[in-house]
Amino acid sequence: xxxxxxxxxxxxxxxxxxxxxxxxxxxxxxxxxxxxxxxxxxxxxxxxxxxxxxxxxxxxxxxxxxxxxxxxxxxxxxxxxxxxxxxxxxxxxxxxxxxxxxxxxxxxxxxxxxxxxxxxxxxxxxxxxxxxxxxxxxxxxxxxxxxxxxxxxxxxxxxxxxxxxxxxxxxxxxxxxxxxxxxxxxxxxxxxxxxxxxxxxxxxxxxxxxxxxxxxxxxxxxxxxxxxxxxxxxxxxxxxxxxxxxxxxxxxxxxxxxxxxxxxxxxxxxxxxxxxxxxxxxxxxxxxxxxxxxxxxxxxxxxxxxxxxxxxxxxxxxxxxxxxxxxxxxxxxxxxxxxxxxxxxxxxxxxxxxxxxxxxxxxxxxxxxxxxxxxxxxxxxxxxxxxxxxxxxxxxxxxxxxxxx
Numbered sequence: 001x002x003x004x005x006x007x008x009x010x011x012x013x014x015x016x017x018x019x020x021x022x023x024x025x026x027x028x029x030x031x032x033x034x035x036x037x038x039x040x041x042x043x044x045x046x047x048x049x050x051x052x053x054x055x056x057x058x059x060x061x062x063x064x065x066x067x068x069x070x071x072x073x074x075x076x077x078x079x080x081x082x083x084x085x086x087x088x089x090x091x092x093x094x095x096x097x098x099x100x101x102x103x104x105x106x107x108x109x110x111x112x113x114x115x116x117x118x119x120x121x122x123x124x125x126x127x128x129x130x131x132x133x134x135x136x137x138x139x140x141x142x143x144x145x146x147x148x149x150x151x152x153x154x155x156x157x158x159x160x161x162x163x164x165x166x167x168x169x170x171x172x173x174x175x176x177x178x179x180x181x182x183x184x185x186x187x188x189x190x191x192x193x194x195x196x197x198x199x200x201x202x203x204x205x206x207x208x209x210x211x212x213x214x215x216x217x218x219x220x221x222x223x224x225x226x227x228x229x230x231x232x233x234x235x236x237x238x239x240x241x242x243x244x245x246x247x248x249x250x251x252x253x254x255x256x257x258x259x260x261x262x263x264x265x266x267x268x269x270x271x272x273x274x275x276x277x278x279x280x281x282x283x284x285x286x287x288x289x290x291x292x293x294x295x296x297x298x299x300x301x302x303x304x305x306x307x308x309x310x311x312x313x314x315x316x317x318x319x320x321x322x323x324x325x326x327x328x329x330x331x332x333x334x335x336x337x338x339x340x341x342x343x344x345x346x347x348x349x350x351x352x353x354x355x356x357x358x359x360x361x362x363x364x365x366x367x368x369x370x371x372x373x374x375x376x377x378x379x380x381x382x383x384x385x386x387x388x389x390x391x392x393x394x395x396x397x398x399x400x401x402x403x404x405x
Contacts, residue, residue, distance in 0.1 A: 006088060007095035010081040011102070016373030017347045018103075020336070020366040021078040021089060022357060025055040025064045025120070029236075029246065033123040035157045035223040042359040046071070053359075054125075059336025059368050059394060060118035061093035065232040067249075075232070077118075080362055087362060104334050105371030108396050116145075117314040119227040119336065119394040121157065122219065127164040129238035129246050130194050130218040133211075134254060138269050139233045141256040149228035150286070150308040151219070152208035152316065156340040156353075156390065162221025163242070166200040167209070169217050169284070170275035177267055184237065184263050187251050191240040201281060208286040210310035214271025225307075227314045227394045235269065286310060291317060291401075301325025306402065307392070315399045321389040326381040331374040332400040335393045339365035342389035344382040347373070351389070 001009075010018050024038070028051035032043045036056050043052050050069055057064070057075050064075030078089040092115070101109035108116065133147035140146075151167075171180070175197045183194040195218060203222045211217055216237060236250035252260055259265040277283065288305035290297070297303050301322050308316035319337075321327060321344065343352040352364050369378060382389045395402075 003090055003094045004098040006081055006090050007079070007098050010079050010095065011099065011370065013082065015348055016370040017349060017378065018368045019080045019349060019364065020059065020092065020368055021080050021362055022366065023057045023060060023075065023077045024053045024359060025057055025075050026050045026053045026066065027055065028066070029244070029250065030054045030128070031125040033125045033162050033221060033223055035159065036121045036123045037354060037357050039356055039358050045359040054123045056121045058119040058338050058366060059092065059115065061096060061115045062118050062230040062232060092368065103370045104396065108334070112397070114230065115396065116230045117227060117394065117396050118230055119225060119316065122224040122226055124221055125162050126221055126242050128219045129236045129241045130168055130198060130216050131234050131236045131238070132216050132269055133213045134233050134269055135213040135271065139231065139254065142254050144233045144254065145229060145231040146213040147229045147231040147233050148213050148311050148313050149211050149226050150208060150311060150314070150316070151211065152225045152307045153203055153205045153222045154225055154340055154392065155205050157223040158205045165203045165220045165222050167203055167218060167220040168195050168198040168200045170215055170277065170280050171198055173276050173278040175276055180270070181263055181267060184266055187239045188248060192238065194238050206288070208307055210284040210286060210308070212271070212274060214269065215274050216270065225392055227308050227316045229313045235266070237266070284310065288318065298322070300327055302327045302329070309402055310404060312404065313397050315395045315402045317393045319391050319393060321380050321382040323382055323384050323386055323388060326379065328377040328379045330377040333395050334369060334371040334374055335395045336368045337366070337391045337393045340390040340392060342382060342384060342387045344380060344384070344389050346380050347378055
């Protein structure tokens with residue numbers, strides 16, 4: 001059976017809602033925080049050389065860039081299709097390439113020719129190095145897209161805060177390019193102390209941050225839900241985190257060959273005005289925002305909040321279905337979703353929130369909802385008398401339902 005035929009049957013089987021397989025990604029420079037529900041024996045399932053699994057990617061058509069040891073299809077989501085009791089899998093990327101706007105919507109296909117975002121859980125025991133995601137103009141030099149991203153800290157996966165639940169954003173107001181240049185020049189001398197000229201903010205569960213490209217940031221150790229543009233472009237500007245040295249190769253990652261060892265290029269990647277903005281927190285911190293009047297939603301049996309709402313490249317909602325309720329939720333755009341709490345039904349599918357997942361195990365906690373199904377309305381039932389259903393929904397660019405303020 002061809003990829004197109006399987007994709008069509010998967011769409012038909014789910015009435016426009018496709019089941020996805022868990023998509024685990026290791027990072028050699030990270031130590032897993034062990035909050036993303038993998039079995040304790042499986043956080044190093046790909047071997048110590050690859051590093052621990054501290055990310056799970058959602059609705060991804062973007063391959064992970066983990067260097068020469070990256071395995072085939074790493075970071076790419078698979079659709080699970082049930083065929084006569086047998087589970088077959090095809091790449092979400094291949095299905096979208098075949099069915100185009102039937103899955104992602106004609107507007108997104110016409111403007112992007114792909115599903116142009118993904119989301120993930122980032123789950124690290126400690127802080128990441130101060131690093132940067134390039135803007136389009138610099139990412140283009142290595143054939144990539146720039147990467148805005150956003151953070152939300154779900155209560156369900158933050159039973160502990162890790163070693164350092166604070167994130168550095170940008171640079172202190174008044175910091176000069178000369179000071180940053182000195183830090184970059186000292187990268188191979190142990191601790192280059194770049195966070196000495198930055199500012200850390202304590203992270204709060206149930207809130208989030210908007211992180212435009214070109215902004216230096218050292219993500220803290222809360223387990224983080226991260227919607228982002230479809231890119232894995234980055235460069236590490238901090239040489240030491242905790243007791244872990246950052247390899248020089250990561251400083252020059254995604255630098256074009258003719259700019260290697262050129263500190264001026266690294267400085268140019270920084271969006272200076274954003275990084276030294278004294279009002280960065282006021283502009284980029286996000287508390288949940290109701291999608292509709294709260295009383296109206298609760299009377300209908302649900303609550304829905306925008307949790308990532310400052311970027312035109314993506315957006316995200318947290319949807320809660322109250323115990324015993326059955327609701328029909330309509331959205332204007334296609335979206336991916338991940339279950340955080342509870343069990344019930346989503347359209348024709350059973351949905352549940354696993355407590356623990358083995359590496360390679362298939363689950364019923366992640367789905368992709370086509371634009372047509374989203375617009376028609378997704379019926380969700382919660383049979384529990386006590387436990388709400390909670391899910392996170394990630395949308396593509398320029399969501400018609402979102403008004404950016």
